[in-house]
Amino acid sequence: MSLVDIIMIAVGALLIILAFLALNTKSLIKSVILLSSVSMLSVVGYVLMKAPDVALTEAVIGSGLVTALFVFTLLSLTKKEESK
Amino acid sequence: MIQYAAIVLIVLGIYGLLTNRNVLKMIISINVMEVGLNLFIISVGYVTDGFAPILSSVHNSSALIYVDPLPQALVLTAIVIGVGTTALGLALAKNMYNKYHTLNLDEMRDE
């Protein structure tokens, strides 16, 4: 078993654990950060599977932009809650 | 292996959609499902010891062994479509919070 295979197994296992945690934590912001890390780990997966185009796109869009949109939404929701 | 992890992620996403009633959690579930789906699509085209499908000064001939480029092109499309859906879902979540003051789908009743 080569090093790449071992890394792939590790990435796969981590992906499952992090995704499961993301769906089961109570705190929304933790959930969002965990989703971001799932997305970032998938970037590693793309690189391992020789897909640099997809890795770049996922890093910028999937884990950058989507996380930003989630955080902005949470920001404005918490502000509304405070002002209420 | 990473293909199995991808399938587990898809099922996890569907499970999350069925069990969570929080709007943001549901959008997160959709995203988890999409990450899994994208990984699965790429894994379908993976060739052990293949090169990344870009001709360069190092891998300079199309006669070498490359991984399947078509799934990668499909995933590029799928990622962008996923962002579109997520943004729309988040905007709806904001709308719902303004209207019902809750993020729980079951508690949304009309006053």
Place this chain on the structure above:
Amino acid sequence: MKNFLALVLVLLLSAGIIITLQNNDLFPVFGEAQVVNRVSDHYITKGSTQPIIWGETTDAEDGAANIVTSIVVNYRSFDTLGEVTVLFVSAMGVALLLSSGRTSKRLALNFKPNFMLRVGSRALFGIILMTGVYIILHGHLTPGGGFPGGVMIASSVLLLYLADDEFRSKIKGFKVLEGVAGSLYVIVVLLGLILATYFLQNFLPTGTVGDLFSAGILPIVYILIGLKVGSEISGLIDNFLTEEEAA
């Protein structure tokens, strides 16, 4: 305990799918995909019987060194037109859902942007913008292209947006840029129908594989996509970071 049971259930269902796929003789084992038997073989060889050599082959069916780009913007560019439309309609939709018609301002942050943040964000703005432009321009040679590049441009705009309270009033021009870039894109691909025979057809010479000025209309299309995506995502971020002015 309940979570644990759920995890077991999920794993069982996935195991079912995995076993079904493994029993399927036609489904390739991971890492052993037969690209030669797939339609992708045509994309790698660019439809020619001679191997395509980087820096040497000229006037191939498609001139992009990045095979994924050649699929995205040439062979299957109709999908990309649809992709651009998806982003367009969802950005439109977010604006439709979040704009209330009343006067609005940027979401107030919990901190005041200080001097360092303002100067630092200006400097970073240039670097990120340049990276985005580079990625768009070299989309047919290196990884990347119009979509990640466009989002990078938008994220550089986001930096200015966070640092400058008054910046919001200056970005109204994006709407025009978005509309113009989108229309130009459709017009360029319609030109293929008029100048050549087919919609989305490449009507410029494809040049040498690996050159910056190669691949016909691909770089032009990617620049237009980059501009459109950049302005769209900037508008999207603007919509998410806006709140109604407290009356």
Place this chain on the structure above:
Amino acid sequence: MMTLSPVLLIAAPLLLAFLSILSKKVAPILLVVASLFNIAVLFFIPAGIVNIGGFDQPVGINLFVDNFSFYGLLAVNVLFAIVVILNLKNYPKYSTVLLVSLAALNGLLLTGDLFNLFVFLEIASISAYLITSSNKKPSSTFKYLVLGSLGSSLYLFGLIILYAMFGTLNLMDMIHQIDVANAPYTSLILPFFLMFAGIGVEAKLLPFNSWAKPIFEHSNTLSGPMIGSVYAATMSLVMARLITNLFAFEGTLLTVVTVLLVAGVVLGEVMAFSTKNIREILLYSSISQVSIAMLLFLNQIGWWGFFLVLVNAFSKLVLFFIINHAVKDSNDDSLHGLKGLFRKNIVVGVIFTIVSLSVAGLPLFVGFIIKLNYMTILAVQGQIWLVAIILLATVVEGIYFIRLLVKLWYKEEGEDLSVHFPLVYKLIFGAIALAILAFGLYSTPLTSVNTTLDSVGDQIEVIYNE
């Protein structure tokens, strides 16, 4: 004769959509221009395969025009134009979204590539979410969004499994490759079922249609007819094309799908019978009609299934429009609240009666002709159980539609409802009702045609057997 490329049906609305964000005032005009332009272009497009980008299939993406897609496109574009023209003044903000959805609906019917179909499915469903957001019920739109994206993900999952097995994304090439590889049907069950479920969400097939009820409960004159008629027709036709050509269900999967569809017919009629809300009655009746149409496609009598889908789309357009307009004026959509609606609107009442009796399948109307013909064929095929179930469904449907009509015509005492219907409504709906009546009395054009509509199979012969 001059010919135009069918690509224009997709490209022209898209170009106008991108232009329409530059000026808010011009946008509604562009919308009308695009929908009329599309109907005009339709008469100049030639039948056959059109390559995009100059690459032959399966390398490039192609569009495919045959009788099936031509008449489908004609119906969808005409329906779209009617909805747009009747809503001209009401929803100017939605012009760009509607332009995009017009392009996507045309793309769905034209495309010959399965991944391209996914892209158009996503564009169409995202614009559908936005159209339903005009209901001002974000929670119902959100449910639609969640189920819609789940559905398209399932479709993509199935499609990728097929790609891994056969190495192509083109519909015709895929059918050919499956044929060549002589694949055992058991290996196709998983991908086919995933794809069927994915489109089933959009086509409102049971059990994937739980999004529909909250959407239609609060629908308006834009979202009701748009989702209930135009989108329903398009998605049914897409599903029909895949069922007849690609899926060709066999064995266990055929049983499962048949049971699902029969359950859709029965449950749809039962739910429609038991509810008091008029729009829910219409929704559940269309769910059962869609399921019947899919059963016809499953049993290789696509010609009548095709008619059923189209006639049902036109009928539901009229019914949803009239009811939603009345609800908007009276703010009450229970059967009780709209009692006596037609006493002051006799013309609209007659139109509504004709159309709903045709949907229920009573003699004199086109719905009866269609029902009679497919029942005969099913009986000849020996599908006695199906005939019995559809007959039972017809009886139930007749009962609740007549009950509905009686309530809408008669009122014992009290003020009559004053709902004003504009003249345009009466003209357009009157024309549709007349057509339904005319085809019901003079059915030769329908029964004399016995060619198969769908020519994908013939085309594959032409391409691969030369």
